[in-house]
Structure formats: C-alpha cells, structure tokens
Amino acid sequence: MSYNFLCISSYYKGSDFLRACHGKGNRVYLVTSESLRDAAWPHDALEDIFFMEEIKPYVWNMDHLTEGLAQFIRSTQVDRVVALDDFDVEKAAHLREVFRIPGMGNTTQRYFRDKLAMRQKALDENIAVPQFSAIFNDLKISEFIAAVDAPWVLKPRSEASATGIQKVNSADELWAAIHGLGAKRHDYLVEQFRPGSVFHVDTLSYNGKVVYSSVSRYLDTPMEVAHGGGIFRTITLAEDDPNRSALIALNCNLLKAFGLKHGASHSEFIYGQDGKWYFLETSARVGGAFIAEKIAYATDINLWAEWANIEHAVADQTHYTPPAPNAHCGGLLVALTNTAQPNTSFLNNDDAVQTLEKDHHIAFVLRDKKTNVVHDKLDTYASYVAEHLLESLPPSDHPTN
16 A cells, blocks of 8 residues: 655755655655755655745744644645654654654654653663763752763753763863853753763664664764764674674664664664773664665665665555665765865775765765775775865864764
8 A cells, every 4th residue: 555654854864765665655745944945855756845944953843843734634644754864853753743643752752862861761771871960950960070080071962963062071161061051951961971982783673673783883983073073984893793792682672672663773882991881872763974875885775765664564564574684894984075076086996985975075985795804994095085185174063964
C-alpha cells in the first residue's frame, strides 16, 4: 500500500530519504524553512513542499505549524510524520501528539534532544555518564563544584553537535559563565570534562531492536574541531576490534532504555582515561557532517534510504531486514578551506576516494579492507590539507549537522 508521509527539515538534508520513501509508492510532503526555498530538494519525489518563516535558525512558530497541518489534514490524511534533522525531532513529536499520529511523542523525544534528560535517564538505567548537574539552583551548583574536580563543560541542553559548549577551569569562571546566560540558564547543564577517545555508533532500529550498527572513532573530536578549528576525521572500527562489540552492546541497551522503536540514531561515547565507557549523547536521526556518506561509500548501506524503508514497513505493518553490508573500513575528512572550491587533484584515485561538495569545505570519504591503511591515508591527507587548504574560523553558533 501507499501512505502519506509528512517530512520536516529545517536544514537541507535527507534527499535520499525523500527519494526512497517516494520510491516505495508513497506520497511525500515536505515542510522546510523559507530560507531553503531554493535548495536542491528532489521535487520529483515530492507531492508538495511548504515553507516556514524562521524566528531564528531552525526555530519556527509552532502555533503556525500546528495550524497549517490542521488545515492540510482536513483534506489529506497524514499517516507518518518524520523529522529529518535534530532540531525537528521536537516539532514532529508535537504534531504527533496533537493529531494523534503514531510515532515518538514528547516524553520520549526529550531523551534524544535534551542532554539533561539524556543523562538523568542513563543514570536511571545504570549507564555511566560523566558527573553532571542541572544549573537551576545555586546550592546544587555549589555542591557540584565541591564534589567534582575542574575542568567542567557548560552545555546547552538542546543544541546539536558541539555547538554552544564552553569549557571552564575554575569555580569563578563557571559562575561567570552561568551568570552570563541570564534568563536562559535553565537551558544549560554543567558536566565533568572527561578526556579520552570519543566513538560514535550509527544505527537503524526496527520494532524496538537495533538491526544495523556502524561503529567509528573520531580521530579529532567534534568539540576539538568546533572550538579549536582544525580537521574533522572519523574512521570505522575493524570487525574484530573489541571496542566495536562493546559499543554495539552498550548502544543497544541505551536505545532500548530510551524507547527508540524505529528509525536512525547517532550516539556518542567516550572511553575515559580510567578505562571505563561513558555515554555522551544520542539522537533520533542520521548522523551529520557526511558521516552517512562515509558509511554508504564503505558499506553500501545508505542510512537515509534504509530509514525510509523502515518507515514504510512500519506504516505497512510488514517486516524489514537491512541489506548485508560490504566489509570495508571507511574514513572521512572534513575541513574549512581558504577557497570556495578547493582543488582536490592531490587525492589519489587508487585510494577509492569519493569527494563531497560543499562550498569552502574539503570533504571526502575513502575505503579499504584494512583499517590501518585508511588511518595512514587520513593522516597523510590531513597533513596536506593543514598545510595548503585549511581555513580556521572562530567557533560557530550553528552546527554543521
């Protein structure tokens, strides 16, 4: 059967989802930001596209969105609502609640959008997290400062990636940062800074079970890149890497505890210097910054397309089985460049490189059967990019998604 899908995206992404969903015979409608009117959306896969004015980046007037859907739904039944970007998870949950459309509701979406809710839920489920505190109450903050050694990080509860995170090294610095938040301080939390290696697990879930996992390690963490400039790199773990099986098990427990039933997710964990795993954050969407492209190039698993196939199977009440992946290791490099369209002729085609287009960026993925080969190539290319192409900017207020 065919169904009506309402997809929401305040960021330009998810074209492969829209095409795959349409390819199943469904009618696909898109709601996006007015600023993205001229983006290269796959109009051939869309029944219609609606535009929302932005109050600020990624933020819409929810009353207007609700009223618009109320008008639309009078003549067109909406079977599924899908949020394509992190900032749209709340929007989609709100619409599902109001119009009683199946899918993730407001309570569950907080575990995937609100970093404070994530940490509290993880603790309740005996999943280790860095020590943290809400910053609602001055006494609680003082108790945290007394109990947890600096440095700390002050984090927004509902931003994406490393956006808005401040690292502080003393009590005076932390109090100054908190007071600087003014009336917005309830939108933040404070957390122990734990150095270590950061990993990400990108998954597909169906009927409450993880059916596909890709496990990778950041060679340069998102926080390091966002706050210090530099080059973003991530690499797939080898099949026999013991960290891979440990993280798959940990992430499966996390997603089950958080209540993810269907779709894609991107979770991050840190292996601390004390030899323990700590949960950092998760999300109910495909990982950004070309991570999905890295996985697709290395394994032939297109997370966007498979997510669409899952959503159709859920609507159709049919079974979903993911395709078998190719066993390649994938590597990704992304960096800001000093020219709008950097010359990529230095890339060796023998490395199976796929370049990804974005102005003032160099972005490419590569693959090989051996992880150490991919790692060495990433190091070599990173050195060249740093010497000839890299442009460093102050920390951005907006994520790369």
